[in-house]
Every structure is written in C-alpha cells, then in structure tokens.
Amino acid sequence: MNARAEFHDPATRAHLLADKARWVREQTLAIHRRAPETRVASSLSAVELLTVLYYSGIARITPDEPLHAERDRIIISKGHGSICMYPILADCGYFPMAALETVCKPGSFLGGIPDPIIPGYETINGSLGHGLGVGSGTALALRTKGKAQRTFVLLGDGELNEGAVWEALMFAAHHQLKNLIAMVDCNGRQMLGYTDSVVNLNPLDAKFAAFGWQTHTVEDGHDVAQLLAGFEALLASDSPKPKVLIANTLKGKGVASLENAPLAHVMGVGRAEIDAILGDGAAP
C-alpha cells in the first residue's frame, strides 16, 4: 500500500489530510532547522495544497517507478519554495525518509532548490517562469499521443511576474489543454514585499478567466476540505479549457515571525522558534 491509500475514504480523508499537512509542516521546519540555507516561508504556504495533491488521490503518482508512463506529470514551477516536497516525496515512497536528514549536506541529492536528480521531480525550476510552458508542452504531447495522463503545475503568485508564464497561458487556452491544471500558491508576498505593491496581479481570477481558463479560487488555501472541493470541481468539469486552482495562502504559515513579515521570502526561522513550534528542543 502506498502512503496515500488511507486517505481515500471520503468520511475521514479531510481529517487525515489535515493531520498529514501538519506533519509535513513540522518536517519542513525540521529540515530548515538542520539546513538554514533553505527558503522556508514560501515552502510553508504550499503545504496543504501539495499534501492534498499527493495524498488524496487527486494526482496519480507512481513512487515505485517515478517516471512511469501512467503517472500524472507534476511540475513544481516555484522551485525556491518547495522544500515541503521533500517530506511528502519521502513519505510517499520516492526515496528513504533518512534522506531528509541530509538536505544541503555534501553528497546529498536534496539541495536548497530541488532538481530532477530527486526521484519524483520532473523538471528543474530554480529559475522561475518555465513550468507552465513546459507543462503545456507535456499536456499537448500527451494529448497528441492519445494519453489520459494530466499535467499539474504549481506556480507562485510572484512567479506570475514572468512574461513567459503569460505566453503559456495564452497557448494553453488557445489549444484547449483541458488536461493541464495550474495551481497558484497565492501567498501574497515575493522577495521585496507584497505582490500587490510590486506588480499588482489582482484580480487574478478574472485575469485567468479572461485568458480563457476555467478558474476556481480557494479562499483558505490551508483548509484541506476547501482544496479538495476545488480540485474536484475543476476535475469533474467537462469544459475544454485548461484549469487553474487559485489558493489564497499565507506565506510562512505556522511561524509567527514570518506570517506578517513583508520580507518573509528571504527570512529564515531561528532555532529557538522552531524548537518551540515542534516542542522538541532537545532534537539535533
């Protein structure tokens, strides 16, 4: 049984997913405590989104054979903010849990920014703005081959500043790539401050809709039930349009010093604060 099976019972899965997301957040903070050079704030905002994607059965994953033809393609385009993927991938069985102890250590395959050396990573995304274009390519290629697999692409809202994203948005809509599902981790902040003070993206939902995408906005991107409902609404649709789930999240979710800091993207979290959150100050 892979790590997701217990989450498929509709009666209990929201509760179990919330528990799992809590565990992922704790593991992400523990990784950051061991490897302070990791970008943590933007990893914490996407925890519930990625937990739901990987554990609920929304995405078809194949941890035993990461590049199995039957897998859904998952592209983590916001490369910097995805350290939370490490515990998820390890827990799902892509690599041993013990590897989490080695993040950013010499000889490890888990670096500060993930790359496809890591089982479960499709592409390299340390440079922003490429994932949706590549994902549009895989989606169109899969359709050309008559394959049913879908492509999921996680984007950051700050990443949407990149013009190449909008080239891909237009292309995907024009070609009616209904097998392409974008997810925007709308955490409201980028490196130098709030996104609406840098280059205002709002109204983001209307922008996607105007570009020809089917949209669904999740008001609380940390509520797994809302995320599940959003995914299910989009995936159940007969619309030929590409789909986007816009999740309103909080950068640095779960860490008081980050949650309201305009510069949270580049801030680390001190050991004492992580010790207090995890309640395991004696841990290495």
Add this chain to the structure above:
Amino acid sequence: MKTTMRDTFLATVLEEMQASPDVVLLSADFGAPAIDAIRAEFSDRFVNVGIAEQNLINLATGFALEGFRVIGYAIAPFITMRCFEQIRVSLAILSQLRPMNVTLVGVGAGFSYDVSGPTHHCIEDLAVMSALPNLSVYSLSDHTQAPLFAKHCLAKPGIKYLRFDAKPHEPVCDAGNDGLIERGFRVLNAGRDLAIVSTGYMSHVAWSLLPELRAEGIDPLLIDLVAYNCVDTAALEAELAHVPRTLLLQEAVLDRSIENTLRRMAGGKLEAMGVGDRYIFEIGSRDQIHDAAGIGRAQVLDRILQHHAALA
C-alpha cells in the same frame, strides 16, 4: 541549383515525419513553402506557437520529455537570444538529467537578412550558443548539407542548434559532403600555403577568392567548418598540421574571451583551467563544487606543478 537550406531541410523533415510518428515541428509563426506541406499533412504535429520564442522552447521541452523528437523553427536571433534563458534552463541544464532530442533551427545567419538591420543580423549566436554545455552548434554553408543534418539531428539525442542562411544559394562548390557528419568539417581545397577555416556563408566567400589567391601564387587549404563547437578536433588538427598559418572567417563576432586573448598572447604556452562542459548537480560547499568542476585548489596546484615540470 539555387535554393535555401530551409527548403531542403524541411523536405527531409517532411519525409521523417511521414516515416515516424514521434517527430514534431514547432514554429514561432515563421514559415517557408515547405512548411505549408508539413502543416497540411500533419496538423497534429506541426504547431505554430505564435510569436513567442520563450514559450516555443518550453513547449519543445515538454514534447521532448514525453518522447517526441522536436524541431523548433524560427528566425535565428530570436530562437537563440530572445529565449536564451529557456534554452539554458529547460534544454541545456535539464537534458543533462533527462534525455531529450531537440533541434533548434535558426534561419538568418549573420547578415543574411541584410536590409533588416541589426535586430535581424545574427552575429552573436555562435558565441552565446557555444557557451552552453550539452548543446551542439552546427553552422551550415549550403543547402546540400541541410538534409544530412536533418537526419543526423533527428537521430542524435541531445540538444542541437542548426544555423541556416536565409537566402538561396548555389552549393559552395562540388566538393561533396563525404565525412562531414563524422568530422564536422570538409576540405574544399587541399592547398598547403595557408589555411582558411570558414563557416556558413563565409565559406562561399573563401571559395570565391580561390582564383585570386592562386593568381597570387597562393594555394590555400580551404576548410568549411560546420560542427562549430563539436568538431573532431584531432582530425582538424591533422589537417592544419601542414600549413604555416590559419585564418578563421566567420560572419559572427569573434570569441572575445580572455582565454582566447591570452592564448594569442602566449603563443601556445597558455594553460587554461575553467569549468568543464557540464552542469554541477552535486550538493556541497563551494570548495567541493570546485573539485567537481575541475578547478579545485589541489587540482590547480597539480596543474601548476605539471606545467612547471614540463617547462623545466
């Protein structure tokens, strides 16, 4: 017969598409008469991505990751420099980890779009594309070579850039293309008084100078260089071993790197150490990454001592 590289290239691509269902052609709203036949016959495997070279490269990546052999086709300065970041990240870096077969075709080498001005003059592409690890650059000189490289690039895994002239030309000469794919160059005239290594349209210029050079009593070795950054260096060195001096001719900026400048100054006595022709994925400190890249402190010391011993 006068014709263009793109026409003979695309005619071969059409044949390859007819024979294999895994060949796709992506164009950035750039056409040719031969494209009309392809898009009429293969509406599902010819995609006009619009005037969007950045997206073209990322789409090509997606198709290639799904096992397609991809040809990306656009105007040369735009398919190289407009989207250089996408080529670097999605093709050059990613292909080191995930196998891909992508051929980028840039039409408009050098000044072949003569009256269109500097935006369309493509003089930096050879330098910038050659700087990328995991990417082979081919600068063709005439249309007889294009079908050969269509087949070669579709058969060869990895990332390739084909540089095409925009204008129709006669073949450079009747030297033929024997050994061109294997060696990356061909000999147009086997003289020994000096060597002229030329690439692209400049091979036409070099060949056209032959009567005047002979009239001056000079019989040159004329080499048409196609595999610009991946030539068989041993074979080329063997050809050049018999001539006292070599002239490089290219319709592109010359290599302005300090390595080249020092090499010229040092006259064969330069030892250069730099990062190798691959990306470093190993996790470690800067010193450890230096070791992996071949410029570690101990490696530098070894090289100095070897160099010193060789000079002593």
